[in-house]
Amino acid sequence: MRLAEGVEWGVHSCLALSWLEDEAPIPAARLADIHDLPVAYLAKQMQALARAGIVSSTSGARGGFRLARPIREISLLDVVDAIEGGRAVTFECTEIRRRGPVGQVSDSSFSAPCGIAAAMRRAEDNWRAALKHTSLAEIGREVLAAAPGTADATRVWFAQSRNPVRN
Amino acid sequence: MRLAEGVEWGVHSCLALSWLEDEAPIPAARLADIHDLPVAYLAKQMQALARAGIVSSTSGARGGFRLARPIREISLLDVVDAIEGGRAVTFECTEIRRRGPVGQVSDSSFSAPCGIAAAMRRAEDNWRAALKHTSLAEIGREVLAAAPGTADATRVWFAQSRNPVRN
DNA sequence: GAATAGGTACTCGGATAATGCCTGTCCGAGTCTAGTGGG
């Protein structure tokens, strides 16, 4: 069970967008350059973030992505759900309790959810609660605490490459 | 992100083993019959449980599986880790923060873990703690509360099919 | 000189292949049982 790595990309990209607080949107290609990621695939993840309303997209020349709301109002859960398509459900009960001879014999009403599913649901709720409680702003602070120069370096690199030399 | 469905099978099988508290081990084929599961694949899951020390296996005629310890001493986390092979890690940091131009520029020591990984780790710890706190005995009680006849039905069916008619 | 129309380049968006993991299956090694023959 592994979370899609697009989550990591999405969070880092949102952090970069917050550091590059600029009036102009930033295209996916530029965001991909920052972390040396596959352009097309990151673009796909950004589309997911746009659909979820985390970032807003602008088409055409000088277009790109920008944060749709302050980064402190974006939770880690928002990004996870956006990338995973809302199906970030760790456990899906297949109701095998109903199958087989025993399931046939005990005709009990299965209206109550399976005990396994209930327990898994409780654990998953804890997981989601922790993710919801964490904002990208907090994560950004942690990232900068570990590597303080990152934000400035991002800004410097972006300014230098703003008008790239054409061949 | 979906948990392997073998987890559900493993838990139900362990519950069945606890209900069929018998001195004799129960072969995987019999366990598979209970819930109408693919025999070979369930056997594979049972092997994983055996490797993890949750059940003990006996080879040869009259062989099979039995619980290695009381069911109240088996946590849901034990089963999840056993089936998932210990790699039930929801998030794996690929350290993209080091890649790309910015990562190169900011030569900061990356000894501290990435902020994203840390936040994910906290959420995952909550998840694992909830799973660890839940014993299969509790789940069994919930299952029986929902469908009270299950345990008896399992015992009856097992006794009836103990000496199956050969063709 | 200013405005407008057209062309061009750039960007997102969704539709389309390739890869890896989970699912599913098979056969061989080992072990216990049961039957048989001998003491």
Add this chain to the structure above:
DNA sequence: CCCACTAGACTCGGACAGGCATTATCCGAGTACCTATTC
């Protein structure tokens, strides 16, 4: 009658394919900008 041996069958264990989700990619639709032409 009891014991040892042998043959048989049963069970687990690990090695071997198939299906599907994730990963990765591409091309088309739309938009803004820039340029050239006209008034």
